[in-house]
Amino acid sequence: MPTVTTPITIRGNIIRNRIAMLPMVTFSFKGGGDAYYGKQHVEHYTNAARAGAGLIILQSTNVVGVERGEGMWTAGSLEALRAIARNATAQGATVMMQLAGGSDADGDINDWSTADVLDRQRALKMAAVKAAELGFHGVEYHFAHGFTLCRFMDAAYNQRTDEFGGSLENRLRIVTDILPEVREQVPDNFIISARMGEFVPTAEDGAAAAVHLERCGIDLLDVSFGMRMPEGPVPEGFEFSPVTHSGYAIKRVVSIPVIGVYGIRTPGQARRLVEGGYADMAGVGRAMLADPGFASAVLDGTPYRQCLACKRCFWFTDHTLCPAGKLPETL
Ligand SMILES: Cc1cc2nc3c(=O)[nH]c(=O)nc-3n(C[C@H](O)[C@H](O)[C@H](O)COP(=O)(O)O)c2cc1C
Numbered sequence: 389m390p391t392v393t394t395p396i397t398i399r400g401n402i403i404r405n406r407i408a409m410l411p412m413v414t415f416s417f418k419g420g421g422d423a424y425y426g427k428q429h430v431e432h433y434t435n436a437a438r439a440g441a442g443l444i445i446l447q448s449t450n451v452v453g454v455e456r457g458e459g460m461w462t463a464g465s466l467e468a469l470r471a472i473a474r475n476a477t478a479q480g481a482t483v484m485m486q487l488a489g490g491s492d493a494d495g496d497i498n499d500w501s502t503a504d505v506l507d508r509q510r511a512l513k514m515a516a517v518k519a520a521e522l523g524f525h526g527v528e529y530h531f532a533h534g535f536t537l538c539r540f541m542d543a544a545y546n547q548r549t550d551e552f553g554g555s556l557e558n559r560l561r562i563v564t565d566i567l568p569e570v571r572e573q574v575p576d577n578f579i580i581s582a583r584m585g586e587f588v589p590t591a592e593d594g595a596a597a598a599v600h601l602e603r604c605g606i607d608l609l610d611v612s613f614g615m616r617m618p619e620g621p622v623p624e625g626f627e628f629s630p631v632t633h634s635g636y637a638i639k640r641v642v643s644i645p646v647i648g649v650y651g652i653r654t655p656g657q658a659r660r661l662v663e664g665g666y667a668d669m670a671g672v673g674r675a676m677l678a679d680p681g682f683a684s685a686v687l688d689g690t691p692y693r694q695c696l697a698c699k700r701c702f703w704f705t706d707h708t709l710c711p712a713g714k715l716p717e718t719l
Pocket of ligand 1: 410411412413414447448486530532533583612649650651652671672673674675701703704
């Protein structure tokens, strides 16, 4: 059984260990000028790479605007993104962008015309190609957390009657249809991942979606939650959360690697998640916000500041209020 320090090869990329920084929007960072991304982001992700994270998945980037260099894709943002990819790679990390299929500003996906979906498919494709050009090793399509692509995937939410609704194949088509075209335009070893939930809305739907995504050429699954958080219970003896259990359930039906997530706040938890065979990689979110050096705590046992799992994470509003930074380090 691999340990958290065992490298893992995904589509020919040797990822140096099994610690994955999860995608997390840094709401209070400023880009500068008209740029969404800027120096603060470059520093943040470079630090995570320097601490030893094997895989870094950048915060969610909305694909809308990619075609015209607008939204999150202005020249200044692209420059920062290029610097993130370059620095993280130089530090030995594998680094990917997370691509969101839209935002609430787009309205209900059930009201979109077929032409609207085809437009969005073009942006989803172009954003992946752009990520490759910027130097990223891959992208993750964000099918989780009730956002746009999640609404397409969820069999109860998606009420469309065209080729983007109904059957499982149709509900995933917004991304699966474009994969061959993306593959033609990116390097052979470009990783394409999907973040998804198990209950979409049933566990059977989630398992079927995961199997279909693998069949369509997805290289990696990052299993979080779908339209809402699962409440459990988890089987007796399983020390992690219901979300983490979803990753374990999905791992058993696919052969591509699965990132297990939620509530990994100590080096011991990260180790046991992988060594127990519950996930191929330990996904770490807030613990890396609380202490950007968390990966080196897992790898080398260095002291770190532990995430306090605040009821509402301060990184959603003002990261300078995160209480972890004010605590003494623990081992
Ligand atoms: C401030 C903040 C921002 C987040 N932004 C994203 C995001 O952009 N995309 C995403 O898929 N999940 C996002 N998440 C969810 C995390 O990726 C992760 O799944 C969640 O925090 C649970 O893992 P953890 O317990 O290790 O933090 C965010 C979470 C936080 C706290």
